[in-house]
Amino acid sequence: MALSLLERVQAWLFRALMGALFGLFQALSSRTCDRRKLPPIENPLLTLSAVQLARKIRRREAILNFHPKLLLYRMHSYYYKFAAALQEASQVDKLIEEETGGEEVLADRLPLLGVPLSVKESFALQGMPQTTGLVSRRGVVAVVDAPPVALLKRAGAIPLGVTNTSELCMWSESHNHLYGITRNPYDLERVPGGSSGGEGSLLASAGAVIGVGSDIGGSIRMPCFFNGIFGHKTTSGLVSSDNQHPPVSGRFEEYLSLGPMCRYAEDLLPMLQIMAGPNAHRLSLSEKVDLKKLRFFTVPHDGGSVMTSPVDSQLLQVQRQVVEQLEADLGVKVEEVMFHELRYAFQIWDTYMGLPDDEGAPPQRFGDLLGTPGHPVWPVWELVKWMVGKSDHTMAAIGLAMIEKAQPAAAPASILRHKEKLQREVEELLGADGVLLYPTHPNVAPKHHHPLFRPFDFAYTGIINILGLPVTQVPLGLSREGLPMGVQLIAGKLQDRLPLALALHLERSFGGWRDPGAK
Numbered sequence: 152m153a154l155s156l157l158e159r160v161q162a163w164l165f166r167a168l169m170g171a172l173f174g175l176f177q178a179l180s181s182r183t184c185d186r187r188k189l190p191p192i193e194n195p196l197l198t199l200s201a202v203q204l205a206r207k208i209r210r211r212e213a214i215l216n217f218h219p220k221l222l223l224y225r226m227h228s229y230y231y232k233f234a235a236a237l238q239e240a241s242q243v244d245k246l247i248e249e250e251t252g253g254e255e256v257l258a259d260r261l262p263l264l265g266v267p268l269s270v271k272e273s274f275a276l277q278g279m280p281q282t283t284g285l286v287s288r289r290g291v292v293a294v295v296d297a298p299p300v301a302l303l304k305r306a307g308a309i310p311l312g313v314t315n316t317s318e319l320c321m322w323s324e325s326h327n328h329l330y331g332i333t334r335n336p337y338d339l340e341r342v343p344g345g346s347s348g349g350e351g352s353l354l355a356s357a358g359a360v361i362g363v364g365s366d367i368g369g370s371i372r373m374p375c376f377f378n379g380i381f382g383h384k385t386t387s388g389l390v391s392s393d394n395q396h397p398p399v400s401g402r403f404e405e406y407l408s409l410g411p412m413c414r415y416a417e418d419l420l421p422m423l424q425i426m427a428g429p430n431a432h433r434l435s436l437s438e439k440v441d442l443k444k445l446r447f448f449t450v451p452h453d454g455g456s457v458m459t460s461p462v463d464s465q466l467l468q469v470q471r472q473v474v475e476q477l478e479a480d481l482g483v484k485v486e487e488v489m490f491h492e493l494r495y496a497f498q499i500w501d502t503y504m505g506l507p508d509d510e511g512a513p514p515q516r517f518g519d520l521l522g523t524p525g526h527p528v529w530p531v532w533e534l535v536k537w538m539v540g541k542s543d544h545t546m547a548a549i550g551l552a553m554i555e556k557a558q559p560a561a562a563p564a565s566i567l568r569h570k571e572k573l574q575r576e577v578e579e580l581l582g583a584d585g586v587l588l589y590p591t592h593p594n595v596a597p598k599h600h601h602p603l604f605r606p607f608d609f610a611y612t613g614i615i616n617i618l619g620l621p622v623t624q625v626p627l628g629l630s631r632e633g634l635p636m637g638v639q640l641i642a643g644k645l646q647d648r649l650p651l652a653l654a655l656h657l658e659r660s661f662g663g664w665r666d667p668g669a670k
């Protein structure tokens with residue numbers, strides 16, 4: 152489906168403007184480079200999945216002694232509750248001794264006993280900061296646990312601390328003026344993604360074993376993609392979003408998902424089972440999945456949106472390799488399909504994120520949330536302060552606050568029609584036994600700040616939030632530059648168990664997570 156002349160002109164103008172701004176940025180940027188690499192992981196305990204580690208702990212074949220130096224790497228900014236974690240770890244042996252029902256009972260009652268957990272800082276973790284990267288929230292400390300965090304702790308996981316995010320979790324990097332900038336462990340010069348970038352960076356570096364992130368435009372999946380780990384955005388509305396900041400408003404609840412992030416595919420399902428709490432039964436997660444009986448589809452790109460980058464040839468190629476592997480392994484035929492409406496993904500995401508709730512109340516404005524109650528941020532004034540290094544906000548946050556003011560009051564009818572058509576076509580295609588491959592992002596991890604010049608590329612993940620579908624991000628090895636590649640596995644509503652099962656299969660074929668420090 153070719154672009155219209157107007158769309159081609161729009162694309163050309165947008166890319167010319169961004170190219171000019173990028174040239175200016177490059178000219179003004181310092182030429183320093185940081186070629187440091189992480190050391191290889193020596194402690195074999197750090198290369199175990201949560202399932203394996205918990206089993207060793209239950210059998211007293213492993214003791215927990217977190218390595219302080221491991222948690223002090225500069226590439227991610229996070230707070231840690233180290234002493235408390237060590238104290239909780241010392242309780243584990245006592246819990247094992249007291250369990251008279253044997254290992255199976257312990258595994259059932261405390262499936263994650265002793266497993267180190269990291270938590271995105273926008274979630275409430277009792278006693279830890281909950282600022283979401285806002286200088287104005289410095290000193291805010293959570294007094295409760297967010298429900299999915301409480302459920303993971305009740306299952307025996309030991310929180311090590313909280314990890315960095317973008318301001319208000321609304322950007323595809325993890326950089327703010329409170330904690331600083333988080334780095335990608337495969338290349339410190341590159342982004343770890345956002346907004347759960349601290350989670351992605353820490354988990355890929357084996358600084359924790361499992362983590363939790365949130366996702367309303369791709370904030371679990373982009374960090375998992377850029378850091379070469381697994382993540383799952385659930386069917387909408389399955390995991391409670393209480394006690395995370397900013398609180399949902401408008402129709403965000405329909406698009407926001409909290410989910411697991413981890414280095415091993417086998418940890419996704421048990422974590423989801425725990426985090427979904429009372430809703431877990433709706434996913435039939437214990438039902439065996441026969442991959443040979445599923446229907447598979449592949450969508451190589453968005454059809455040529457004027458807003459997004461063309462998909463990197465290495466990502467197109469690795470997705471083709473997945474197709475060939477599935478056809479060889481399962482004896483299935485993977486059908487290539489295209490959806491005309493995917494080229495409007497950003498416009499659909501932006502329009503639906505702005506819709507009012509059932510009572511007609513619009514979502515809280517980003518510029519208001521960026522400021523303090525009753526004192527919204529003036530974006531232009533913040534831009535002036537930013538130019539002289541005096542703003543508490545990043546360029547991305549200032550830009551978003553400015554763009555927000557230009558948002559049209561009423562939702563364009565054409566966009567509503569495109570979304571309804573896309574929703575109908577995708578759900579009819581997937582049914583209850585379909586899985587669709589779609590790029591997680593058009594490029595491997597960009598250099599720091601470069602997303603400012605390709606701000607709409609997150610639409611590859613954002614559109615799936617608006618459709619409300621479950622999706623697992625799966626690592627697929629490293630690119631020529633040594634950067635993680637991956638793909639989204641998308642299924643029909645409540646069919647979360649299908650991409651989770653396929654993730655296990657692809658981990659065996661493509662090798663899953665890679666040690667960023669490996670020579």
Ligand SMILES: CCCCCCCC/C=C\CCCCCCCC(N)=O
Nearest residue numbers: 320322323366367368369370550606
């Ligand atoms: C000057 C640079 C800023 C230009 C902004 C252009 C408009 C981009 C609009 C929205 C970007 C939102 C990115 C969302 C990333 C994922 C959020 C999430 N929590 O899942």
